[in-house]
Amino acid sequence: MLTKRDKRTFIRSDDFGETWTESPTLPTPPRSVAMYPDLRLGIITSDSCIYYSRDQFLTYKRIIIRPTGSPGSAWVLRYPIRVGGMLLLSATSGRNSLVLASRDLYHTVVPVFSVEDSAVRIAGYGDYLLVGAEFSGFLV
Secondary structure, X not given: OEEEHHHOEEEEOOOOOOOOEEOOOOOOOOOOEEEEHHHOEEEEEOEOEEEEEOOOOOOOEEEEOXXXXXXXXXXEEEEEEEEOOXXXXXXXXXXXXXXXXXXXXXXXXEEEEEEOOOOEEEEEEOOEEEEEXXXXXXXX
16 A cells, blocks of 8 residues: 555555555545554544545544643644554654654544654654654664
């Protein structure tokens, strides 16, 4: 599965890339995609929301994300990953970025790390979370 941010759609293939089907237009531009077959879960991040599906995105639901205790209402959400039994993603608003964690499919999220950089990148390795600030040039 791939996102087409400028068109506000995603494309999916059921036959290992032989043919592709484009989705209807989404309300917000899609950003990152993550698929977790063992959880029967697919996630697409977007601006202030995520789309999730239990059927390979034949159907999907939308959850609006508003980090608790964090100012601002327009969040760019990216990089959904699983680390240490938690679902994580990065949230950027202006010059500040947060790493958010959830144990309940993003219905509630809590900040776990904050960076004064408008482009935080995250990755997981085993039970370790790696956080980098693109414009500040550091890795935690």
